[in-house]
Amino acid sequence: MPQKHLVAIVSVCCLIAAGCATTRLPTDNIPRYALYGTNYLPLVPVCDVQNINLEYDPFTQVVLLSKKPHRLALRVGDAFALIDGKLHYFNHPAVLRDGTVMIPESFNREIVQRLVSKVSPAAPVKIMQPSRIKRIVIDAGHGGKDPGAISASGLREKTVNLDVAKRLAKLLKDEGFSVFMTRSTDTFVPLSVRTAMANSFKADLFISIHSNANRVRSMHGFEVYYVSPTVNDTERGIASANKEIPSVKAAELAGASVKLKATLWDMVYTHNRGESIQLGRSICRAVGGTLDNQILGLKGARYYVLRGTDMPALLIEVGFLSNTGEERLLGEAMYRQRIAQGINEGILRYVRELAFAEKDN
Ligand SMILES: [Zn+2]
Incomplete structure (x- = not known):
């Protein structure tokens, strides 16, 4: 996709300009929006640059993110998510702006990054792993x-x-x-x-x-x-x-x-x-x-x-x-x-x- 290439080029330029200050995330170059007193990022590019699979149901406003072996479910308006079946709370809710799901910066750092980690989920999860169909x-x-x-x-x-x-x-x-x-x-x-x-x-x-x-x-x-x-x-x-x-x-x-x-x-x-x-x-x-x-x-x-x-x-x-x-x-x-x-x-x-x-x- 041409958009992805563009993101990659922009991200290389910014890396050189910023000179690798703190721990850099692949999402660092996605533009932030100041909303409700915190910084928000659009979820689609956050998932795109990290190869996270995203499903969004506009009716229930439930978002499902998956990247093996992890799964995350959250809903617009709520400040918590289910990650590998475990409940996690965060400070600001996911919001909808111009038809786009936006997540708070802290959520991206603390929660989405868990999806990208190679570590296996701590506890066995029932609904998130439905392959044990008996x-x-x-x-x-x-x-x-x-x-x-x-x-x-x-x-x-x-x-x-x-x-x-x-x-x-x-x-x-x-x-x-x-x-x-x-x-x-x-x-x-x-x-x-x-x-x-x-x-x-x-x-x-x-x-x-x-x-x-x-x-x-x-x-x-x-x-x-x-x-x-x-x-x-x-x-x-x-x-x-x-x-x-x-x-x-x-x-x-x-x-x-x-x-x-x-x-x-x-x-x-x-x-x-x-x-x-x-x-x-x-x-x-x-x-x-x-x-x-x-x-x-x-x-x-x-x-x-x-x-x-x-x-x-x-x-x-x-x-x-x-x-x-x-x-x-x-x-x-x-x-x-x-x-x-x-x-x-x-x-x-x-x-x-x-x-x-x-x-x-
Ligand atoms: Zn019938």
């Missing part, structure tokens, strides 16, 4: 009095969902995962109960299986949904504020305000969404290999069943019951088995990728 919840959509979509020939969504879910559960069990099904028979289970089951099972992943229907009868294909950023994570965070936060030790939160807890949950949810997106992509790619059918890809949506979960969660629409060709395919056991195999393969690849990334650390 417990998976498979949720067969609908059931009992709720049939879901019904095809022209009378094939019910609840039946297709349950069959695919059972096949997937078996494949995952064979791989050694601990699998929990929210229903294993044709029974009605309310959505809130499904998410509560997943949370109390302390699942590492939540996979909900559904079949699609659309008034446009030509619509067909396989698609995956994650919770989109339009879901208000702050409201969800406040609702969860009294629950234990997986990445933070209880002692650190003794006496913490509801707002602090809500914000931390907010960060957990944003993190989980990132993981859900990675898993969703992996599943779409793998299913593309096992199904000779259209892969519509990964999308964001506001499904209730995904919203209440404390772990990365996906809703899979295996095919359209409203499409004549796909309705016929979904009626075939062989086709449902190939769907399950594809999803299983996508999960395995995702888990392997995470394990590999951990080994790198």
Whole structure:
């Protein structure tokens, strides 16, 4: 990128001019802005010059920074951050100015520099290292009095969902995962109960299986949904504020305000969404290999069943019951088995990728 070259040239010039006074940081040449009685730096160039990966969710205003083996989460307006799952406080909050996230100088010196250090995080972290995925919840959509979509020939969504879910559960069990099904028979289970089951099972992943229907009868294909950023994570965070936060030790939160807890949950949810997106992509790619059918890809949506979960969660629409060709395919056991195999393969690849990334650390 030409901008980076420019930064490099400027930084060499300044080094010569300044003559190396104190410990120099790669961020020393980024312009400072005096705001609220302290010096602020724009976060994007701070990350750029140090090869720190930056993800920003404009909706929740949560920022995720990562540089192996470290991860940092913070939110605009708050004067604390989670680094490798540990809570750190600083003097001034991160702020937003002209659409750019700005961090205080002291935060850059004391906090961001920890990300660049080669030292491994002191304490083992749960949510920040999700590669130890052992417990998976498979949720067969609908059931009992709720049939879901019904095809022209009378094939019910609840039946297709349950069959695919059972096949997937078996494949995952064979791989050694601990699998929990929210229903294993044709029974009605309310959505809130499904998410509560997943949370109390302390699942590492939540996979909900559904079949699609659309008034446009030509619509067909396989698609995956994650919770989109339009879901208000702050409201969800406040609702969860009294629950234990997986990445933070209880002692650190003794006496913490509801707002602090809500914000931390907010960060957990944003993190989980990132993981859900990675898993969703992996599943779409793998299913593309096992199904000779259209892969519509990964999308964001506001499904209730995904919203209440404390772990990365996906809703899979295996095919359209409203499409004549796909309705016929979904009626075939062989086709449902190939769907399950594809999803299983996508999960395995995702888990392997995470394990590999951990080994790198
Ligand atoms: Zn459904």
